Amino acid sequence: MRWLIVFQAAMLLLQLPGNAEASHRRALLMGWSEYQNVEKNLVNPPVDVALMEKSLGSAGYIISKIGDESSTYKAFLEKWENFLDTIDVGDEVVVFYAGHGLDINGANYLVPSDAPKVRSTSKEEVYIKSLMNLRELVGHVANRQPLMQVWIIDACRLNPFSGSGRPFVQSAGLAKELLSPGQGNSFFLFSADYGQPAEDTLPGESASEGKGSPFSRVFAKAFEQYKSRSIIDFYFHLREEVRRSVLPKNQIPQQSAAMEKHWCFVECQINDTKAEPTSEQEDLIKAIVNVTSNSRSPSVEGNSVYIGRRSAVSCTLGSVADAYPFGCELLQRVAQSRGDTEVVKLAAPLSITARTKVNVRKRLPSTFGTFVMHECKVKVLSAGQAVRVQTIAAYDLSQDTQFYAIVEGKQEQQCMS
Numbered sequence: 001m002r003w004l005i006v007f008q009a010a011m012l013l014l015q016l017p018g019n020a021e022a023s024h025r026r027a028l029l030m031g032w033s034e035y036q037n038v039e040k041n042l043v044n045p046p047v048d049v050a051l052m053e054k055s056l057g058s059a060g061y062i063i064s065k066i067g068d069e070s071s072t073y074k075a076f077l078e079k080w081e082n083f084l085d086t087i088d089v090g091d092e093v094v095v096f097y098a099g100h101g102l103d104i105n106g107a108n109y110l111v112p113s114d115a116p117k118v119r120s121t122s123k124e125e126v127y128i129k130s131l132m133n134l135r136e137l138v139g140h141v142a143n144r145q146p147l148m149q150v151w152i153i154d155a156c157r158l159n160p161f162s163g164s165g166r167p168f169v170q171s172a173g174l175a176k177e178l179l180s181p182g183q184g185n186s187f188f189l190f191s192a193d194y195g196q197p198a199e200d201t202l203p204g205e206s207a208s209e210g211k212g213s214p215f216s217r218v219f220a221k222a223f224e225q226y227k228s229r230s231i232i233d234f235y236f237h238l239r240e241e242v243r244r245s246v247l248p249k250n251q252i253p254q255q256s257a258a259m260e261k262h263w264c265f266v267e268c269q270i271n272d273t274k275a276e277p278t279s280e281q282e283d284l285i286k287a288i289v290n291v292t293s294n295s296r297s298p299s300v301e302g303n304s305v306y307i308g309r310r311s312a313v314s315c316t317l318g319s320v321a322d323a324y325p326f327g328c329e330l331l332q333r334v335a336q337s338r339g340d341t342e343v344v345k346l347a348a349p350l351s352i353t354a355r356t357k358v359n360v361r362k363r364l365p366s367t368f369g370t371f372v373m374h375e376c377k378v379k380v381l382s383a384g385q386a387v388r389v390q391t392i393a394a395y396d397l398s399q400d401t402q403f404y405a406i407v408e409g410k411q412e413q414q415c416m417s
Helices: 002-015 045-058 073-084 124-130 134-142 214-226 231-245 279-290 328-337
Strands: 025-031 062-066 092-098 101-104 107-110 148-154 186-190 254-258 304-309 343-353 358-361 366-368 371-373 377-381 386-396 401-407
Touching: 025 045, 045 062, 045 092, 045 148, 045 214, 062 073, 073 134, 092 134, 101 124, 107 134, 134 148, 148 214, 186 231, 214 231, 231 254, 304 328, 304 386, 328 401
Parallel strands: 025 062, 025 092, 092 148, 148 186
Antiparallel strands: 101 107, 186 254, 304 358, 304 401, 343 386, 358 377, 366 371, 386 401
């Protein structure tokens, strides 16, 4: 009888969705370079796939690939169905695509190798049937109930299919992918900003050299360092390194996320020690420590942003939340170094970057007893947008402290509806 109870308990454990032995990390890598109706083929996609395979393979991902030999519409669908059949409930899925992609009236499409050219007589509803709707592909994966799906899209090149000037096809880049709760935990990483073309080479290189795209090279170089850190942190590193690598040209990776908590490519390594601040954060911290004013100055004017609240300082480094929209690290440093300071006027403006959407308000909030009354919002910062701040203000309430910053520049007065 005891053996039977132990056996039944073991079977129950095997059925738990969170069982580590029952879930896998899977990656589908697609790199398409040979297009039947394009005069000049792409060079980098196979190299980009090789870079991704080396990185993700070394991290234990089960790798599947769809290359040029299966890049026609019909062949892709067959391979895609085969990949979907490998996904089990609770798996972590990464899909990488390098090739051509199109933004058609705000919807993103991957382009198979046998896609026709857009002609002057082409109708949108007919043409899109020859393409793969990215949103639908995401839905296919979501139906398998993975723990997480991550899409890495290096397909924001100049569009060779739009020469006819048909208005429904954008000339370059892709559109923002709007995620919904029904898609589960999802993260999109685009190699360039929305509507922005991605570079195929670094300055001074020839496209024929086939070294891989700047985005894929930066990803591969940083993967080992960032694979166990939040994907949000990885994104901000990629964003800055890609931006710098292609100068004087302009390419800024973008992301779209719907996550319940932070996620890492491998098991997250949470460091209990305090993260090392950036040089600008260090300057900000020193300014806070060195000023000991005990009264809030009514003359402080300017648009304001919310940095966070003291009760959230136990946040996980690298995580993102509305309670600390400029990052957990900055909130922790500000809260721990503040002392008795209520208002700090910095010697020079400092740049801080939003990690999630945050409102810019008309001015600092006012207080009424233990309540904070916010001013109207004048604009909204998206994740990745930076502002320069001149002043840090702390509001001590009955059970918490809230931190705000004054934004440098001309004060905007027009409230948003």
